[in-house]
Structure formats: structure tokens, C-alpha cells
Amino acid sequence: MIEVRHLTRSYGATLALDDVSFHIGRGEVVGFLGPNGAGKSTCMKILTGSLAPGGGQVRLGGLDVSAAPVAARRQVGFLPEAVPLYPESSVRDFLFFVAELKDLPRDAIAEQVARIMDRCGLLTVADRLVGHLSRGFRQRTGLAQALVGDPPILILDEPTTGLDPHQIVEIRQLIRGFRGEKTVLLSSHILAEVGQICDRVLILDNGRLVGEDRAENLVDAAGTATVRLTWEGSREEVGKALAAVVGEDAVRLTATGAEVAIAGNPVEIKPKLVESVLRAGGKLQGLEDRGPTLEDLFLRLTGADAGAHAADGFRTSPAASPQSPLPPPPPPPDSDEVPL
Numbered sequence: 001m002i003e004v005r006h007l008t009r010s011y012g013a014t015l016a017l018d019d020v021s022f023h024i025g026r027g028e029v030v031g032f033l034g035p036n037g038a039g040k041s042t043c044m045k046i047l048t049g050s051l052a053p054g055g056g057q058v059r060l061g062g063l064d065v066s067a068a069p070v071a072a073r074r075q076v077g078f079l080p081e082a083v084p085l086y087p088e089s090s091v092r093d094f095l096f097f098v099a100e101l102k103d104l105p106r107d108a109i110a111e112q113v114a115r116i117m118d119r120c121g122l123l124t125v126a127d128r129l130v131g132h133l134s135r136g137f138r139q140r141t142g143l144a145q146a147l148v149g150d151p152p153i154l155i156l157d158e159p160t161t162g163l164d165p166h167q168i169v170e171i172r173q174l175i176r177g178f179r180g181e182k183t184v185l186l187s188s189h190i191l192a193e194v195g196q197i198c199d200r201v202l203i204l205d206n207g208r209l210v211g212e213d214r215a216e217n218l219v220d221a222a223g224t225a226t227v228r229l230t231w232e233g234s235r236e237e238v239g240k241a242l243a244a245v246v247g248e249d250a251v252r253l254t255a256t257g258a259e260v261a262i263a264g265n266p267v268e269i270k271p272k273l274v275e276s277v278l279r280a281g282g283k284l285q286g287l288e289d290r291g292p293t294l295e296d297l298f299l300r301l302t303g304a305d306a307g308a309h310a311a312d313g314f315r316t317s318p319a320a321s322p323q324s325p326l327p328p329p330p331p332p333p334d335s336d337e338v339p340l
Helices: 040-047 069-073 091-101 106-119 135-147 165-176 191-197 215-222 235-246 266-279 294-302 306-312
Strands: 002-011 014-024 029-033 055-060 076-079 153-157 183-188 200-205 208-214 225-232 251-253 257-262 283-291
Touching: 002 040, 014 040, 014 055, 014 200, 014 208, 029 040, 029 191, 040 055, 040 153, 040 183, 076 135, 091 106, 091 135, 106 135, 135 153, 135 165, 165 191, 183 191, 191 215, 208 215, 225 266, 235 251, 235 257, 235 266, 257 266, 257 283, 266 283
Parallel strands: 029 183, 029 200, 076 153, 153 183
Antiparallel strands: 002 014, 002 055, 200 208, 225 257, 225 283, 251 257
């Protein structure tokens, strides 16, 4: 559904995208991972037709974004990092307005808007002014406008930025629900984000595609997840309780609490750690995710350990070397894309 070949873009003397190539198949949820300034937003703006490429080619559903810009844009629902909303409009009226802009048949607008509001959890605030919504509901409204017109491709730029933990979980669940139904490309600079949402990950650094792999391999490539817990109460008793969950070797007591290495799924294990603190008589003060971090991954990909990780199975992209551009992967067997 998304085909990018040798994409480049410069801002003056600054090369924002340097020979970037990738393919995303129908129904995939793929993450763009990279630090701020890596080129993620620039690439997404080109994919959505709001920025012209400096070179290369982009196809969406077989349509070239430069040769057929209007038709290509109809394939895409876009959620930018700064969601453009009208604060004086109600949620329902805003989505009706978006539907009219997208030239939906008038007799189909009401039904589609109602269905989208239901899916995005907006029915309870449908008649509330957008300017009076919480940050979480504004983000849901932004996602809803991207869904208007039922586009087969969704491009989401930092969809959970600025949300609280509860809101982040809700938005992640919404995005995961599109798997197999829509082709989704989302950007993030948070390692855990793409690991929990995406099937596959593309890693950008300084405008280059430096690696790609399955999302489940990404965390393994970065290293073991670690959490730091602090509490009031007995260090020894709580330490024993934590060790009963993850093993003695995984717990390191500190002056203020403990650091715990998590070998399994953090989503399942962290609640058990909290329960163990409480059962041991401790009063939990904090739980901080300490990694693996994006920095850990980039050290392995671009630093001294990059070669070792390639040997472990993580695919470091040839695009990390200026002399070796990344060849686009072949479309999957069931792809209906037009060959470039």
C-alpha cells in the first residue's frame, strides 16, 4: 500500500531525508522510530502530499503522489503531531465539516460520522465544543477526522504526544484495532510505543533508514527492560517479594528502592511487582520505566555494538552507509500494488 523509493528532501544545506526506501503492505501497522529531528515528520508530510519530495518516488495504493496528488491523498487519513481543530465547533459539526471537505455524499455523512464517533469513543462528547475537551478527547477527535472517508491508509505523527498514561493506553488500543483492516504508519521517539503497537519498525537517524525489523525483535535488540521502584517500608521484605516475581538475580536494591530487570512482557510483570510491594507491607511511591531506551538501541545500531547486533539477527540497514543505499523490499505475495 505504501511504496517509497530513494526519497530525499533538503532544507537549504540540511539533508532531512537521505535516500530512504521502504515498503508497507496492506493491513500492516508499522512504526517510524527515531529521535527528534531524524526526519520522521518530513517523510510523513511528503507521504500525505503536504510537502514536495526533493527526489525519489512515493506511491500510495499504486498512485504516485507527485503525478496524481489529489487521488493519492484520498487514500490517506492523516493525524499530524499538532492536531488542527476548530475550538469553537462541536465534535459532531467538526466531523461533518471534514466529511464535506472530503466530498462525501451528503446522504452518507451522518451515518459515517456516527460510526466513527462510536469507534473513537466520542459519542458522549459529540455535542461538546472542541475547545472544551480534554487533551485525550481532542486527540481522539483528531484520529476521528483522519478516519472520515474510510481511507485505506492512516499516517499518524506522534499520536500519543502530551497524553497522560491512561489516555496513552486508550489511544494505543484504538490504533491496535486497525491491524489487518488499514495500513498504518505511525511515528514515535518512544521505544515502548512502537513495541506495543506495531508489527514492524523502521528506524530513522539523521535522515537515513538505519534499520528495520519485527517489533518483537526490537526490544530484544535494545536490551532488557528495567524498572525502578521506590517505596516506604522494609527494604529487605519488599526485596524478597520482588525476587519472588522475577528472581533474585533480577533485583538490585538501592538506597531509595530497587531496580528490577524484566525478562518477560513488562505489561504483565509490572502489575505483579506493584502487588508484591503492597503484600510485603510497602507503601509504593513510584514506578519508573528505565529501559530499554531508544538511546540503547541507537548505540547498538550506530555505535560499537552495531555489527554484533546484525549478527544476532537484527537487520542494520545498508542505508547507514552512504555507499550502500537500501534496496526496497519486494511486495508481499498478496500485494495488489502497481510495480514501480
